[in-house]
Structure formats: structure tokens, C-alpha cells
Amino acid sequence: MEESKVKDLTAYKNRFEEDASSFSEFQARDFVKELKNQGKTDEAIEVGRTFLEMAPELKGYINYFGYALYNKYINIDDEEISKNESLFYGILEEIAKYCKQERYSPLEAAVNKAIKHVLKANPVDYKKLSELLDYLDAPALEDKPFVNKDGKEFESKKEKWYRMKVRALYELESYRACVETANIAFTYNLKWHYNNLNWVKYYRASSLVELGRYEEAENEFIALQGHFNAVDSFEILYKLYMNTNREDDAYTLLIDKFFxxxxxxKNIEDYKKISAMAKAKGQDKAHALAECLIKKLEEENGKTYEADVDLADYADLTASDAFDRVYSEVVYHLENYITRHEGKVVFYNHDKNFGSIFQDGEENLFFRQADFLDDEEVEKYDVVEYSVIKTYDRKRQQMSSKAVLLKVLYEEINY
Incomplete structure (x- = not known):
């Protein structure tokens, strides 16, 4: 097989020396292309910059010129980039200025290289990341997932852009822009990968909190709860409720988790919240026992804890003993801490261990057998005591509520 001959560029070089502005569209394109392909990167860059100045009407060579810049200054090791970042970003800006976001353009490759460099830093410079993303026109990015040679599917360019942009805006405290960008992302029929969609929802909801749009944020975090374990939705909801004068909702959520x-x-922070709740509610015994639990548990794990009450009466308790007593003081005296309701069971599925409680003028309230305080036999027409937390009905894709911390009071026989 014959090797392809290297094109002789003497004629082009002579013409270039005589009058760079005399090149036709084809000649300029062919000249820069051949220089780049022959590895004469510096010459390709020099010629390209000269054409920009002397023949601004010529456009066909631009992407080859851009790739010459990319090969020399952008597609290099991170160590080399770090030696002269101002040059690196200056060249990137030059590429972005002249190269459109289109097929065969070096723009996306150059921006992606810069993004990878930024993301390797600790901490990440989210301002720089956001600026880099702005070089790209998000709506024009490919929305089909990338599939490698082994057939494995990865996020599309558009999905990746929105994932990073929403995070960057949140970290920059541009909360309104974060919400708006996430909303735009949701309008696209993207096939989301990994936990990308949940992360976008998380940063959007966190921004809603900062904007004071608490109900929207609450609904989003509830929808994520139990479905997205990368973040602690309980902690976020607890703080949201406590900071918006909804202590009853916060304490109900807390006690349900404690139960x-x-x-x-690993639940030590929950025990501290239980202690603070008992103190706030004036339940001195429960507060002292919770402080004892925390102190003993910390000591058993080689740490110290300064209790805010005298624990002399509980000196002989182990951490496990203290937990049992805190549990009894809280779980079996719920009326001291949270709102309790009474209702009648109007449906119960013994096979699936769930049912519903009648609510006058409202949809019946869902419950699970696992949410009863004790291992009780539940029957239709039982009158039960319970508390309520908001949940998300995934089947119907809407907010809902359910009964928790239930106990049977008596059987209603007048039916």
C-alpha cells in the first residue's frame, strides 16, 4: 500500500509572503488544513492569525486554525496548564471568539478540557466552571446519550451541561438563576443517568430554601426522601421546619426517625435533637436521660461530652440502658411532644400489611403495619391514635400524607 504523499505547500507559502489577502476561501482552508495535518502547528497558527487580520472575510479555515491552537495550548497535561493558566485560558477565549459551536469545531473539545482541569482542583472554582460553561450554547448541545465502543451508555452533552451549571450556580449563591436553569433542564426530554436528575432537583430545592420558597422546597425534599440517599433529606427538612416555626412537623419527623x-x-446527632426537644417541651426526665445516653455513648466510643444537667441519678446506666429509658419516655408519651389524632381504620390488607384511616371531608389516610409502635394485630374498625407526616406518592406522582407512630386504642363495635 502506497503511503500518501505530503502535499507541497511551496506555492501557498510564496503567495502568503506576497499577499495573504489574495487567498480564495478554498486556498486559505487548504493551506491551514495542510499545515495542521503535517504537524506544522506554529505555522498554522501564524497563518490563521494573519488571515484573521488581512482577510477577515475568509471563514473556511477557522476550525483548522482553532484545532492548531487546541493541539498546541489546550490539549496538554494538567501540569503544563498549571504552569501558565493565563495563557491556557487566553487561548481558550481566542478559540471561543472565532470558532462556532458546530460539527468539526474545536470549541466543545477545548471547553471540556478546561472543565476537566477546573474540576480536578480542590476546592473547585465554581465561578470559573460557570464561566467555562457559558462558552457553550446549552440548547444546541447533543441530547442523545453517549455510547462507548463496548455499548455502555453515558450522559449526553446537554445533560452534563445542566448538571454542572445548576451545581455551579448553587455554589455561587446565584439561587434564582439555579432554579431557573433547573426548570429549563426539566423542559427537555432528556434521558437522565446516574443520580443526575436527583442532584439537579436537590440543588434546585436547596436554592428554593434560600429564596424563602419553603413549601416548594419541602415538597421537593420529601419527594427525594428515601429515593435519593446521597443527601440527608431528613436533616434538611428538620432544619426547614425548625426555621419556619413548624416545630410540631420537625418533632414528628424526628421521633419517627428515632423510633x-x-x-x-451513628444516630448520635438524632439523640442530641431528642434531648433538645425534651428540654424545649419541659420534659426534664426525658431530657436528663437523653443527655445521659449521649454522654455514655460518646464515652463508650472514646469521646467526651459535657451534659447540661446533673446526671448523678443515672451514673450506673449503660448507654444501652439509657436508650431504652429515653425510648420509653418519648415513644410512650408522644402527647407531650407532638400532635396526636384519633381515627378509625376503614380498610386493612392483611397480606400486604397496609391500610387506611377515615378522614372526614378528606381522602383516607394511608398507614403501614410497620409504623405501629407495638406489634399489634390491626383490624378494620379499630380506632387508632397517630401522628401525620407528609410523603410523596410515587404511583400517582403527587404529594400525600401518611399516619405514623400508631397505636390501637380500642375496637369500634358500633358499625
Missing amino acids: KGGFDY
């Missing part, structure tokens, strides 16, 4: 979480050092 289900059991005795575990």
Missing part, C-alpha cells in the same frame, strides 16, 4: 433508627452510635 425506627434504634440504638446505634
Whole structure:
């Protein structure tokens, strides 16, 4: 097989020396293209810049000129970039100035290289990241997922752009722009990958909190709860409720988590919240026992804790003993902490262990057997006591509520 011959560029070079403005569209394109392809990068850059000055009407060579810049200054090791970042970003700006976002353009490749460089820094410069993303026209980006040679599917360019832009705007405290950008992302029929959609929802909801749009934020975090474990939706909702004078909602959520979480050092922050709740509600015994639990548990894990009450009466308790007593003081005296309701069970599925409670003028309230305080046999027409938390009905894709912390009071026999 014959090797392809290297094109002789002597004629082009002579013409260029005589009068760069005399080149036709084809000649300029062919000249810069050949210089780049022959590895004569510096010459390709020099010729391209001369054409920009001497023959601004010529356009066909621009992307080849841009790729020459990309090869020399952009597509280099991070260590080399770090030696002269001002040059790196200056060249990127030059590429962005002259090269359109189109097929065969170096613009996307150059921006992506810069983004990778920024993301490797610790901490990430989100201002720079946002500026880099602005070089690209998001609506024009490819929305089809990328599939590698092994058939594995990855996020599309458009999905990636919105994922990063929403995060950057949140980190820059541009909360309104963050929400607006996320809203635009949701209008596209994107196939979301990994947890990208949930992250976009998370930063949008967090921005809504900062903007004081608490109900919208609450609904979003509730929808994420139990579905997106990368963030602690409980912690966010608890703070949201406490900061918006909704202590009853916060304490109901807290006690429900305490009831289900059991005795575990990883729940130490929840125990501290239980202690603070008991103190705020004037439940001195529960508060002292919670302080004892925290102190003993910290000590058993090689740490110290300064209790805010005298614990002399509980000196002999182990952390496990203290937990059991806190549990009894809180879970079996819920009326001291949160709002309780009474209602009649009007439906119960014994096979699936869930049912509903009648609510006058409202949709019946859902409950699960697992949310009863004790292992009780539940039957239709039982009158139960319960509290309520907001939930998200994934089947119907809407906000809902459910009963938690239930106990059977008595069986209603007049039916």
C-alpha cells in the first residue's frame, strides 16, 4: 500500500509572503488544513492569525486554525496548564471568539478540557466552571446519550451541561438563576443517568430554601426522601421546619426517625435533637436521660461530652440502658411532644400489611403495619391514635400524607 504523499505547500507559502489577502476561501482552508495535518502547528497558527487580520472575510479555515491552537495550548497535561493558566485560558477565549459551536469545531473539545482541569482542583472554582460553561450554547448541545465502543451508555452533552451549571450556580449563591436553569433542564426530554436528575432537583430545592420558597422546597425534599440517599433529606427538612416555626412537623419527623433508627452510635446527632426537644417541651426526665445516653455513648466510643444537667441519678446506666429509658419516655408519651389524632381504620390488607384511616371531608389516610409502635394485630374498625407526616406518592406522582407512630386504642363495635 502506497503511503500518501505530503502535499507541497511551496506555492501557498510564496503567495502568503506576497499577499495573504489574495487567498480564495478554498486556498486559505487548504493551506491551514495542510499545515495542521503535517504537524506544522506554529505555522498554522501564524497563518490563521494573519488571515484573521488581512482577510477577515475568509471563514473556511477557522476550525483548522482553532484545532492548531487546541493541539498546541489546550490539549496538554494538567501540569503544563498549571504552569501558565493565563495563557491556557487566553487561548481558550481566542478559540471561543472565532470558532462556532458546530460539527468539526474545536470549541466543545477545548471547553471540556478546561472543565476537566477546573474540576480536578480542590476546592473547585465554581465561578470559573460557570464561566467555562457559558462558552457553550446549552440548547444546541447533543441530547442523545453517549455510547462507548463496548455499548455502555453515558450522559449526553446537554445533560452534563445542566448538571454542572445548576451545581455551579448553587455554589455561587446565584439561587434564582439555579432554579431557573433547573426548570429549563426539566423542559427537555432528556434521558437522565446516574443520580443526575436527583442532584439537579436537590440543588434546585436547596436554592428554593434560600429564596424563602419553603413549601416548594419541602415538597421537593420529601419527594427525594428515601429515593435519593446521597443527601440527608431528613436533616434538611428538620432544619426547614425548625426555621419556619413548624416545630410540631420537625418533632414528628424526628421521633419517627428515632423510633425506627434504634440504638446505634451513628444516630448520635438524632439523640442530641431528642434531648433538645425534651428540654424545649419541659420534659426534664426525658431530657436528663437523653443527655445521659449521649454522654455514655460518646464515652463508650472514646469521646467526651459535657451534659447540661446533673446526671448523678443515672451514673450506673449503660448507654444501652439509657436508650431504652429515653425510648420509653418519648415513644410512650408522644402527647407531650407532638400532635396526636384519633381515627378509625376503614380498610386493612392483611397480606400486604397496609391500610387506611377515615378522614372526614378528606381522602383516607394511608398507614403501614410497620409504623405501629407495638406489634399489634390491626383490624378494620379499630380506632387508632397517630401522628401525620407528609410523603410523596410515587404511583400517582403527587404529594400525600401518611399516619405514623400508631397505636390501637380500642375496637369500634358500633358499625
